[in-house]
Amino acid sequence: MTGTVRVVAARRYGTLSPLRYPGGKAALAGLFADVIGELGVRNCTYVEPYAGGAGAGIALLREGLVSRLVINDIDPAVHAFWHSVVNHNAAFVDWVMEVPLTIEEWRSQRGVYRSKPADLDQLGRAFFYLNRTNRSGVLNAGVIGGQDQGGRYKIDARFNRSTLAGRICALSEFAGAIEVTALDGRTVIERHRRRRTSFLYIDPPYVHAGSQLYLNAFDGRDHQALAEAVNRINGAHWLMTYDESPFIQRLYGKHFQAALDLNYSARYPGKASELVVASEQVGRVLTESSEACRASAGA
Known part of the structure; x- marks a missing residue:
């Protein structure tokens, strides 16, 4: 693992999702906005294969920072709500x-x-x-x-x-730019894996808290199958968050990994308790951002 990546997003967005969601990640919208901007992705399609509350995606779409939003959740009730x-x-x-x-x-x-x-x-x-x-x-x-x-x-x-x-x-103002699906998350990843204008935020059920927080908890085979799908991405930009686990670190051993220290962590405020895994280009942006933060702090 690379170490700890400290990222201070340029802006924090308010709570825009109608849902209360365990482990919701709306607070990461500012980070995603910065990363998409640094990557220079135009007409970006923001994709959440495991959407849940979809707070970050809604914020990015409402602010005009992405052109389309894909909300996918295989849970029939979550899908029904968004539909x-x-x-x-x-x-x-x-x-x-x-x-x-x-x-x-x-x-x-x-x-x-x-x-x-x-x-x-x-x-x-x-x-x-x-x-x-x-x-x-x-x-x-x-x-x-x-x-x-x-x-x-x-x-x-x-x-x-x-x-x-x-x-x-x-x-309702953005309905035409929102696609709602009820597919397996891996299927959504497969659909977008070659699209260079897609940014995938992959936030699957976690290893340790899965059965407590998620109705569709993963077992070891599910985590393995997801890793195989992610390893096939060869065009789209992507970033994942997981709980820190040696099992997950081994599955994504060839990719950028770091402990994520966000100044307003969504799941564990004030603690670097999450693992971030990212594509090569996204990892580079995160590293450069973290180094800039350290340089500014030491100035």
């Missing part, structure tokens, strides 16, 4: 403003989510409801405040209607 807000935006906004915030409604939406209906709007709404009313946004966690609502915070603590409606409504 609904992109394709039926106004109806989703109306629902956000009107849906009851009660334990009775929570139980109803939980039932819908568990039944995984074929209707994407229905499933997407149920997913969003639980994401905003469950503890930490975790789908299999309990409701905020408990079912007796005896806790300090209540079911509506993270469901600010006007804020969420605003974030969702803002996406």
Whole structure:
């Protein structure tokens, strides 16, 4: 591993995703903007094969820093949410403003989510409801405040209607530039691996926290198969984040690797606790940026 790459992004973007997501990476948008700019990628397509909350991609698209955004998630409920807000935006906004915030409604939406209906709007709404009313946004966690609502915070603590409606409504302006898919992440990587105008941010389920944070947790074979797909990329620019693991470091031994010390880490604030793996050109930009930061600090 190269060492620690310290990157101070030129700008931090606010929270623009409507979702609360464990391990969300919206805070990396500034870093990606800097890297894409340094690489000189024009008409960039930003791709997240494991999108989740897609916070960084939304920020880049809204700021005009990328031309297209590919949001992919194989989880049917996550896909249903993004499909609904992109394709039926106004109806989703109306629902956000009107849906009851009660334990009775929570139980109803939980039932819908568990039944995984074929209707994407229905499933997407149920997913969003639980994401905003469950503890930490975790789908299999309990409701905020408990079912007796005896806790300090209540079911509506993270469901600010006007804020969420605003974030969702803002996406309607960019719907034509957003592609939503429900494919295996490796398939998405394969589609873009030769495209020099694509920038892939690959944030797969982590090794140690996978079963706790992700509904589609990886096992060792999944991590191995992903590494094989990444090793075949021969045109697109890409960057991955993983938890620090000797297993992962061995899988990506021929690529740039470093501990990522971002001044506002998304998962572990203030700690260099993540492994970044990157394509050769992206790794060069990260190294040069880190060296510039050290030189500035020592001046």
